Amino acid sequence: MVVTTKKNVSLSQGPDPKSSLQSERAKQKFDPQEMQYFLEGSKENAELIKSLTQQMERDPILWTDGSYYDLTKEELRKFTAVKINRVSRYLEFDSIQVFNRRLSLLGVFDPAVCTRIGVNLGLFISCIRGNGTYDQLKYWALDKETAQIKGIYGCFGMTELAHGSNVMGIETTATFDKDNDEFIINTPHIGATKWWIGGAAHSSTHCAVYARLIVDGEDYGVKTFIVPLRDSNHDLMPGISVGDIGAKMGRDGIDNGWIQFSSVRIPRFFMLQKFCKVSRTGDVILPPLEQLSYSALLGGRVMMVLDSYRMLARVSTIALRYAIGRRQFKGDNVDPDDEEALETQLIDYPLHQKRLFPYLAAAYIVSAGALKIEETIQDTLLVLDDAVDDNDEEGIMKAIDAMKSLFIDSGSLKSTCTWLAAEAIDECRQSCGGHGYSAYNGFGKAYNDWVVQCTWEGDNNVLGINIGKPLVKHVMAIEDDGKVVKGSSDFLNQLKQYTGKNLETPVLDNASDIQDVKKLIKAIEVAIIRSCYVTGKTVREKSFDYVGAELVTISKLKAHHYLLSEFIRRVEIFDQADKKPYLYTLARLYGATIVLDKYAGTFLAYSIISPKAVADLRSVVIPKLCSEVRPNVVALTDSFQQSDMMINAPIGKYDGDIYENYFDLVKSLNSPANHKAPYSAALEGMLNRPSLTERERFEKTLEAGEILSK
Amino acid sequence: MVVTTKKNVSLSQGPDPKSSLQSERAKQKFDPQEMQYFLEGSKENAELIKSLTQQMERDPILWTDGSYYDLTKEELRKFTAVKINRVSRYLEFDSIQVFNRRLSLLGVFDPAVCTRIGVNLGLFISCIRGNGTYDQLKYWALDKETAQIKGIYGCFGMTELAHGSNVMGIETTATFDKDNDEFIINTPHIGATKWWIGGAAHSSTHCAVYARLIVDGEDYGVKTFIVPLRDSNHDLMPGISVGDIGAKMGRDGIDNGWIQFSSVRIPRFFMLQKFCKVSRTGDVILPPLEQLSYSALLGGRVMMVLDSYRMLARVSTIALRYAIGRRQFKGDNVDPDDEEALETQLIDYPLHQKRLFPYLAAAYIVSAGALKIEETIQDTLLVLDDAVDDNDEEGIMKAIDAMKSLFIDSGSLKSTCTWLAAEAIDECRQSCGGHGYSAYNGFGKAYNDWVVQCTWEGDNNVLGINIGKPLVKHVMAIEDDGKVVKGSSDFLNQLKQYTGKNLETPVLDNASDIQDVKKLIKAIEVAIIRSCYVTGKTVREKSFDYVGAELVTISKLKAHHYLLSEFIRRVEIFDQADKKPYLYTLARLYGATIVLDKYAGTFLAYSIISPKAVADLRSVVIPKLCSEVRPNVVALTDSFQQSDMMINAPIGKYDGDIYENYFDLVKSLNSPANHKAPYSAALEGMLNRPSLTERERFEKTLEAGEILSK
Missing domain, CATH: 1.20.140.10 (Butyryl-CoA Dehydrogenase, subunit A, domain 3)
Structure with missing residues (x-):
């Protein structure tokens, strides 16, 4: 029998995803630049973001492209450090507000840089701000130039190998030595080894250590102490052991490490003492609310809501631009009798819409919440600081109430939004099929870098x-x-x-x-x-x-x-x-x-x-x-x-030319000239190996059998 | 005010997770070795698995440890090839059944090796088995020794840059040249570039190409052709362009590549013609059911159900052993007045149980389905082959009915089980907190390697x-x-x-x-x-x-x-x-x-x-x-x-000594002697940089201002 079938696809020309996107763009009903004012809170914010993005895109050290996805852990570590060095130069001119926005944008295209700075300027300094006196903050953050990533590089020594979420249970000790007016910081056993400490392996000179305050044999619970790790030559202080905790699921640009303290002595005044004090004679004053000492984590949680917005925005942009350019099967919107009709765009399938549009919507909804919680934390911390400075007990108690509310709101937002973003990355990746699995389209790294947000700074x-x-x-x-x-x-x-x-x-x-x-x-x-x-x-x-x-x-x-x-x-x-x-x-x-x-x-x-x-x-x-x-x-x-540059995914570029962009990048990073692998000998040796009988030296042949059976 | 608080944690000794696990093990109500008979289907299967595992654990090339998680893409590629070379030596002695079990186990601790072999022995040979005549199968698989990974290394050329799921729409052409009795294989445009082809970049000598059969200007739809890519010196054939598609989210050990054919000529008899034939004069016979040509994918789908069982088993073992050893907070099961009481084991929190036990159960449930669907496919394909060999039309139609049922069952199982396992990896990782995010505990690589199963061989x-x-x-x-x-x-x-x-x-x-x-x-x-x-x-x-x-x-x-x-x-x-x-x-x-x-x-x-x-x-x-x-x-x-070795996660080891195992591995792979980074100069230069004023050459100082304003 001879049967003919209809052709499904025109062979005369290749796909033209670019036109699909561009022609749709021409028909949009509103100006996206103006819509951005809503997302970023104001026209001024939107313009600031534009200028910061431009600065970083053009910067010879900070910019990023597809080659980023080919970097090894060692390269990532190094480039991250080099980028931080570069960022520190911008920091000398930026206000804190501008710098926070810069860091938030950097977090989109190089999250490890953002985190590795955040551990120092966020966690370390926030810990001092939250637990230290005004003068302690001024000394460590400003006089020592830490806030400009200069002189000191801080890390945040909270979690231990055997204690993460239960901070009250950590076991490092800070024992008051009355004779010498010093604290002795010690790691009693392997479980109390400080673990996951960002910056400890290579960068940090100082650590804000959470340790149990022991005075006269009495355990007063967990307090905070500044402990120098490295001297100004970057050599380890005596009694300090650090190590690299090595490869991670993501964020390999960060030198997370472990720290063990072996009877390390620090002066009494290295204890952070806004709320808690130990006098020269060993009298202890404790804070009105233990949670106050964990306020260092609040800023990070709030930042993660903003991060969630930017991640939702990034991955839904990639997936939706791809869904516009990509065609697959002829759906119900195609006349089955029209042989020349193009296949249906992925985005026109109701299931595809149901899979992706919710995350597009989520980016908008989360942006609003992110701006709000950011305002709230700034206001709340200011009120608290003022009340503490004025020694206003009523004001402190009121601020503590506001802090409790902030704990609830920031905690529920941090956990819900980071989970939502993780889910979005995964669904957006899957919606791009195989191309979503290519490292160059960004989802893999995005996911691996992202998901730690669901665990750190509050599981x-x-x-x-x-x-x-x-x-x-x-x-x-x-x-x-x-x-x-x-x-x-x-x-x-x-x-x-x-x-x-x-x-x-x-x-x-x-x-x-x-x-x-x-x-x-x-x-x-x-x-x-x-x-x-x-x-x-x-x-x-x-x-x-x-x-x-x-x-x-x-x-x-x-x-x-x-x-x-x-x-x-x-x-x-x-x-x-x-x-x-x-x-x-x-x-x-x-x-x-x-x-x-x-x-x-x-x-x-x-x-x-x-x-x-x-x-x-x-x-x-x-x-x-x-x-x-x-x-x-x-x-x-x-x-x-x-x-x-921020999108950093060839299938998600603005021009919508998904196949050309993607193929170009793949070829530029993996030259077709290398069609034989460096290890080709192992393959060729295997394929061209002699027969088993020969390699067995003919010892199992019939002939050998006759001889050996005689 | 001086207040004292109670101590939360005993400082006198470190954690002892090992005893927690071992003492529980002593109290278990049944023999796990016997329970394995259920999971693997019989005592014989269980014993076979034990001996295969032992062989591979002891093998100097195949064994794996924590250093695996530190390998770069290039190292993974190379070691994967070396391992395949080694596996091919076992293959010379294994029966197909034994080898399939060996591969399934290998897939647990080195999935890239398993896949890179699977593309050749699974997809390539299955494609020939599904679409070729008995003699074609015998020639390509046996006579040429492909089935022993020798002589020929096949790849599976189905998907294209612009066509994945819609196989009927692929655009590579195979045009019959009647004069020369050849097919001309051609890639008409970028969208038809074969893409994601496992093995194409470096390993493959031949490709089973899905291409549109064109005879006398008529398009007969997608058929299968064997196209040589490399000669016996492993040099590319003329008209063949291949390239590496580069870094992926996972499975970097596989050399996925792209292929473009530029008017490549193959003899007519390189077409696979069990169901579809082109005569010397260009008459075309088409198959009774188009889907029959996609049966190559069925075996892979069935294998993925078994993979899902083993993955569910692996990650739930890690997470549950950790949950037994890890203690966190004092839960409701601890007397609040007992200061010396240990913290509660994670596994005793109802939420933790609800998070993890379902995946433990799922491993058991999926194991049963995996065995069943594996039996079904073997039976169905045998019946089909027999009917085809006997030219039994009624038998063929009956077998096609069975195939349709198998399409439904294997498709729903493949998709549901691979999603379930992906979810399990993620939840198990999260349940291990920060330690789940360490590369050395295996979840990151497991996830990255795994999730492509949700996309490939049927999204x-x-x-x-x-x-x-x-x-x-x-x-x-x-x-x-x-x-x-x-x-x-x-x-x-x-x-x-x-x-x-x-x-x-x-x-x-x-x-x-x-x-x-x-x-x-x-x-x-x-x-x-x-x-x-x-x-x-x-x-x-x-x-x-x-x-x-x-x-x-x-x-x-x-x-x-x-x-x-x-x-x-x-x-x-x-x-x-x-x-x-x-x-x-x-x-x-x-x-x-x-x-x-x-x-x-x-x-x-x-x-x-x-x-x-x-x-x-x-x-x-x-x-x-x-x-x-x-x-x-x-x-x-x-x-x-x-x-x-299969678990390959220090927090999931049999002895339950989570902290010692984990710390030992981290230290052995990241020597504490390297407390200064190779790139330390970038860090030190940044921290010890001169002041901004000095680096600006004092040009913005008041003194300069006076001079420049004169």
């Missing part, structure tokens, strides 16, 4: 528990004592309204409810209230440990509530009315996918949404919202204004 | 759609024409029973229903039926593209149904009665977590489970099942019998 699950617990306690206290909750969790006061005989009334009953963002925010409030209420009942019977999973869910819902509320607030006051409809659609899509669809089990189990509404959510609302987002995807991603 | 989402679609069509046909479905999806025939007026009757109504595995399997069936039914309705109004997400969910549920059913079947016939209760508990836990908890939204929306039952699931059933698994976690993980 996400431990944070989730620590945020969920006070919320459940609040609800239990409202129930028991009619307590009134203040601050960002004040919606919990509606407890009675949504429990008891009202426990089963749904808040979202149909497709239109779901798309009403105010109702959606209310639904999240009710979800948190009912989860706390039911979890509280279990806690009374069992324990808080028993409900760990529920606490983490409550924390996530709290973060989504914060993010959506703040986003809507910002949209309402945004001065460019023409862009608001797009922003509201993104909020609806975020609510429908990242919140409702993902937590459908919770919302259904607590009767916050009706089963019919969930069915509609999936079959009607999400596809509809996606189709509303679809026409302006190019503008929505262009609005992030991430340059090709 | 998981595309597979999901292709599996969901026929199931929905089946249900639509039952509805419309009363069709009767056969094979592993025959439960769909219960359509009427569970839809219509019975649409809202829950199958699982309370905590006891959930724990009845038979009811649970029934509930999955009903979930698939109702999902197909509702999705079918949407399809009638919209299209299949519109319901992509639903199709993927249906495919996942289908896989869970297959896995759980097969697991239960195997438990029932397992000859060691004392181990059955543990196995049933694992099945219940798998159902409760991986199925019900994860798809709670779907089960609730389709009223398969009641809201009350979901609440109970989370607050009662899952914690209860976890507490049942808890006492025998050591035996359950020891049953995988993965040696320390």
Whole structure:
């Protein structure tokens, strides 16, 4: 039989993804440069970011390209140090605000540089700011020029080999030697070895050490001490052992290390003593709230929310530009009789939209929350510092209340947003198929560098528990004592309204409810209230440990509530009315996918949404919202204004010429001239090896058998 | 004020994780060696695996240790080739069955070696087996000694730069030149460049090329051709361009490459012609079913289910051994007044159990499905081959039916199990905190190497759609024409029973229903039926593209149904009665977590489970099942019998001495003697740089100002 089939693909010409992107770009309904004012908080911020990006793109040392993905650990370590040296020169001119923005941008295209600086300027100095007196801060940070990455390079000696999350349990000791007016810093056993300390292996000269204060045999808990590690010749001080902890899943540019202290002596005045003091005679004054000494971690957590926004923006830009250029199969939007029709663009498949658009929306929603929490921490720390400087006890207690609220908000945001970004990187990579797995398209390194954010500076699950617990306690206290909750969790006061005989009334009953963002925010409030209420009942019977999973869910819902509320607030006051409809659609899509669809089990189990509404959510609302987002995807991603250098992925470049860009890069980094491997002898030797019989020296042949059997 | 606090941690001694593990091991209720018989299918299999592991552990070239995690891409490439050379010597003695097991084990501790061999012996030879005549197979595989990795090294030229999943759309051409009785293989444009081809960059001598057959200007669709790439001196043939596609997210040991053909001529008899033939005069015979030519991918998909089992086993062993040794905070199980009490083991926190035990259970459940699908493919291919050899048309059609069923089962299993394993690696890593992020504990490399399994040989989402679609069509046909479905999806025939007026009757109504595995399997069936039914309705109004997400969910549920059913079947016939209760508990836990908890939204929306039952699931059933698994976690993980070399993670070693093992490895690979970096000059130069004023040559000083203002 002879049968003919139709051709599926035109052979006359290659793909033209560039035109797909460019022609769409020409049809976008709003100006992405102006939309960026929303994302970065103001026109001024957006312009600052543009000039900083330009400076770094053109800098001969700081710029990055595809060759970055080929660097070995040793090269990464070295280049990271060279880049930090370069960044320090900008730092001599930047204000702190400008420098923070610079670092945040650097974090997009070279996160190891950002972190390796952040350990010094963020953690080390924040620790001194949080725990030291004003004069101690001035001495260590300014007089010694540490803040300009000069003279001193600090590291942050909190975690130990056997203690991470439980900081109160760390075992390094700082024993007061009254005779010599010194502390003796010591690592009692292997478990107390300081571990994961960024900068310890090669860079740091000083360490802010968390150690147990021991005075006269009494253990006063964990306090902070400045311990010099290296002298001005960069040689290790006596009693100091450091080592490189070696290869990591990512961020190999950072010289994380371990430190052991063997009876290292420091003067008494190297103890940080804003809240806690040891007198010459060994009297100890302890702080009003132990957590105050962990405020060093808060800045980092807040920064990670901003990082999450930039990561969501970057990976969704790559995946969506690729989805516009890439065509695959002929979908329902192609006339099956049209032999010449092109294949369908990936982005026009409803499943592809459902996979990617939620992360595009998330970038917008998280940007708003990031700006807000950043303002909040600045204000809160200033108020606290002022109160401490003025010795204003009432002011201190008030500031401590604000700090507690900040702990909840920053902790729930840090954990929820870093998880969300990790998920986004992975989904965006998968959506690019095999090309997502190429190192040169950036997802692999992005993921490997990123995911540590879910673990460090507060493990996400431990944070989730620590945020969920006070919320459940609040609800239990409202129930028991009619307590009134203040601050960002004040919606919990509606407890009675949504429990008891009202426990089963749904808040979202149909497709239109779901798309009403105010109702959606209310639904999240009710979800948190009912989860706390039911979890509280279990806690009374069992324990808080028993409900760990529920606490983490409550924390996530709290973060989504914060993010959506703040986003809507910002949209309402945004001065460019023409862009608001797009922003509201993104909020609806975020609510429908990242919140409702993902937590459908919770919302259904607590009767916050009706089963019919969930069915509609999936079959009607999400596809509809996606189709509303679809026409302006190019503008929505262009609005992030991430340059090709920051994107650093040939399939995600601005021009959309995915195949040419990608093939060019692959060929420039891997010359086709090298078609024989350096190790080709091993391959050729294997393929051309003599027969087994010959290599066995013919010892197992019939002939040998006859001889050997005689 | 002077206040004293209690000490949290004893300073007198270090942690002793080893005793925690060893003392638990002594108390386990069953023999893990015997339990392995279940996991590997028989005592004989288990013993074979033991001897193969021993051989490779002791082999001077194949063994692996922590230094593996420090290798650069170039080193990985080279060592992989050297290892393949070594493996080829075992291959000369192994039967195919033994060699497949050897490769599966190798895949655990060096997946790149496994894949780089698999491309040759799996894909290349399978392609010839699937598409070539018996004599073609004998010639290329046996006579040329390819099957012993000798003479020829094959690669699999399917995907192109612009075409992956849509194989029917690939654009490389094979044009028949009647005058010379040759095919001309050509790459018409950049988009048709063969891309991702494992082995092409450095190893391969031949390629099984998927190209469009063009005869007399007519396009007959995609067929397969053997095209030599390199001669016996390993030099490239004329018209062949190859290149290295460079760095990847993982599996850098594989020399994936691109290939362009520029009018390369091959004899007509290099076309694989089991089903499709071109005569000397250009007459074309086409195969009865196009998909038959993609059967090459089936073997790989089946292997990936087995890989998923071994990966689930490996990472859950690491995470659980760590969770036994690691202590953190004093949980509810510690008397708060007991100052000397140790902190709580991670594994005793309910949240930690909920995070990890499902993957332990999944390893067991997946092992059963992996064995079953492996048997099925062997049987099906044999039947097909026999029918083809006998020219038995009825037999061929019957075998094609079996192949279709195999496409569904292997596709849903491949996609579902590879996603599940990816998720497991990530969750297990996170559960080990910072130490999970160290390269030496294996999770990073495991993840990076693994996740390509979700993309290659059938993108998981595309597979999901292709599996969901026929199931929905089946249900639509039952509805419309009363069709009767056969094979592993025959439960769909219960359509009427569970839809219509019975649409809202829950199958699982309370905590006891959930724990009845038979009811649970029934509930999955009903979930698939109702999902197909509702999705079918949407399809009638919209299209299949519109319901992509639903199709993927249906495919996942289908896989869970297959896995759980097969697991239960195997438990029932397992000859060691004392181990059955543990196995049933694992099945219940798998159902409760991986199925019900994860798809709670779907089960609730389709009223398969009641809201009350979901609440109970989370607050009662899952914690209860976890507490049942808890006492025998050591035996359950020891049953995988993965040696320390296969585990290759110091925190996951058999002895449980997590800190000593880990610190020793870090120090041996990163000598503390190197406390100054090779690039230390960049750091020291930065820290000890002169002041800005001096480096600006004092040009901006007041003095300069006075002079320059004059």
